[in-house]
Amino acid sequence: MKTSLLLLPVAAVLCAITAPIKSSPLPGGWAPIPDIDKPEIQELGQWAVAEHVKQAKDGLKFTKVVKGEVQVVAGFNYRLDIHAKNSDGVDGAYRTVVWELPTNGRRLISFTKAN
Incomplete structure (x- = not known):
């Protein structure tokens, strides 16, 4: 009985340590x-x-994220x-990366057709 009572706090501590922690994303993730x-x-x-169209001149029209x-x-x-949508009105899937700078600027890093 005494051994069981001693193991209970140890088990509680182990559960607390190994439980997943939900927090803000780490920088870089x-x-x-x-x-x-x-x-x-x-x-x-x-x-x-719009930035992609300025560079590629392909007439894409934004539908939604x-x-x-x-x-x-x-x-x-x-x-x-x-x-x-492309110039023929056909909807397509694309992936883009936009860097939003701390100084309120933006840069288009990539814009590709999704698979």
Whole structure:
């Protein structure tokens, strides 16, 4: 009985140590964007398509952001899965990474057709 009572606090401590801890994402790690329907996220996707069109001149039209992740860096990287229509009106899936600088600037890091 005494041994069982001694093991109980030890087991409680072990459970507390090994339980998963939910916290903010670590700098450098990607974390899901919980609400991609927020206007700021949709606007960021629209901006990414517009920047891509300036460079590629392919006439894509933004439809919506369907998934996203954020990474804490010097500012924030946003990895967004976007739907956009081509000049024929055909909807396609794209992945983009946008770096949002701490000084309110943005840079389009990548924009590719999703598989």
